[in-house]
Amino acid sequence: MESKSEQLLVRQRDGIGWILLNRPMKRNAITHEMYESLYLTLLEMERNTDIGCVVLSGNGTEFCAGGDVGGMSKSGDTSCAERIDAMRKRTRVIERLHLMDKPTIAMMKGNSVGAGMSLALACDLRIGDATTKMRTGFLSLGLSGDYGIHYFLPRIVGEAKAREIFLLSRTIAAPEALALGLLNQMVNDDMLEEQVIHIASTLACAPQPALGFIKQNLSQSSSMTLSEMLDIECERHIECTESQDHTAAVHAFLKKKTVKRNLS
Numbered sequence: 571m572e573s574k575s576e577q578l579l580v581r582q583r584d585g586i587g588w589i590l591l592n593r594p595m596k597r598n599a600i601t602h603e604m605y606e607s608l609y610l611t612l613l614e615m616e617r618n619t620d621i622g623c624v625v626l627s628g629n630g631t632e633f634c635a636g637g638d639v640g641g642m643s644k645s646g647d648t649s650c651a652e653r654i655d656a657m658r659k660r661t662r663v664i665e666r667l668h669l670m671d672k673p674t675i676a677m678m679k680g681n682s683v684g685a686g687m688s689l690a691l692a693c694d695l696r697i698g699d700a701t702t703k704m705r706t707g708f709l710s711l712g713l714s715g716d717y718g719i720h721y722f723l724p725r726i727v728g729e730a731k732a733r734e735i736f737l738l739s740r741t742i743a744a745p746e747a748l749a750l751g752l753l754n755q756m757v758n759d760d761m762l763e764e765q766v767i768h769i770a771s772t773l774a775c776a777p778q779p780a781l782g783f784i785k786q787n788l789s790q791s792s793s794m795t796l797s798e799m800l801d802i803e804c805e806r807h808i809e810c811t812e813s814q815d816h817t818a819a820v821h822a823f824l825k826k827k828t829v830k831r832n833l834s
Contacts, residue, residue, distance in 0.1 A: 577593055577601065577603065577604050578590070578591065578608060578611065580611055582621060584771060585771065585774035585775065586621065586623050586625055586767070586774050587621040587623070587624045587625070588625050589608065589611055589624065589626045590628070591628045591633075591634055594628075594629045596638065597630075597632040597680075597681065598632055598633065598686070599635045599636060599686075600634060600637055600685060602660065605663055609660075609662050612624070612663060612666040613666065616670045616671070622774030623774040624670070624672055624674045624675070625674075625677055625766060626667070626674065626677070626690075626693060627678070627766075628680070630680075632679070632682075633676070633690065634689060634690075635681060635686055636685040636686045636687070636707060637684060637685045657716065661717055661718065663689070663692075664688060664692045664717050664718040667693055668692040668789070669785070669789060671785060671786070672778070672782070673694045673770075673773040673781060673785070674692075674694050675693055675696070675766060675770055676690040676696045676697070677697055677763065678690055678696055678697065678702045679701050679702060679759070679762060681704075682702070682703070682705075683705045683706075684707040684708055687705065687707075688717035688718050688719040688722070689717065691719065691752070695754045696753050696754050697754060697756075697762065697765060697769065698757075699744065699758065699762045700744050703741050703742065703743055704747055705741045705742065706719065706723075706735055706736050706739050708736075709739045710739055715736070726750070726752060727750045727751060731750065777810070777816060777818075779815055779816070783810060786806070787802065790802065
């Protein structure tokens with residue numbers, strides 16, 4: 571798999587799909603074209619059976635500075651309704667990052683601001699180092715915020731803390747981000763990529779039907795009653811028992827071996 575855009579570098583190795591935001595001179599600020607490329611890349615990786623985990627990162631010293639501020643005021647002759655429709659189309663990247671059956675990981679260093687923070691929060695796991703910083707940043711531009719940040723932030727840190735983070739728009743350093751759950755792990759700077767590869771490789775080799783159903787169960791749990799959740803858990807759990815991954819995993823467990831999927 572090769573990248574189709576210089577602003578987005580894509581590669582596939584050992585069952586892991588790597589996506590690199592590639593505008594280091596602009597702190598990896600995302601253009602409208604990058605959103606489209608990112609969405610299409612995520613769709614392709616989601617359908618690729620040789621990929622078991624997706625990692626999103628930024629080239630250089632920053633993860634992502636959010637949307638390209640220089641292009642924000644260029645509305646041209648389009649109406650508000652047209653701009654809303656266009657923006658909603660771009661936000662599909664958030665749905666794919668969060669809802670695809672495969673695990674997604676944000677490998678974070680430096681700053682994640684605005685929509686960059688949204689991209690990170692949409693991922694299943696966020697792994698950073700001591701340089702990692704997060705900030706909502708919208709208020710300083712006279713904006714309310716987008717790309718799902720109002721969905722993810724209160725679910726991760728709680729509503730009261732989310733209000734503080736939004737309204738004060740302060741920078742959250744790595745230790746606090748870790749304590750709040752905004753980061754899942756904080757590792758030494760020189761160990762970041764190695765740790766992400768370790769986690770991604772483990773997930774890429776895990777039973778994929780089970781991983782997909784775990785993600786679906788967690789995504790749907792907050793909108794279900796307990797009885798509804800028990801119903802869907804039973805259905806998906808039994809469906810997993812019909813998969814080759816389950817058969818191989820049980821065989822390996824009984825033989826005290828580790829099962830690995832063959833991925834390219």
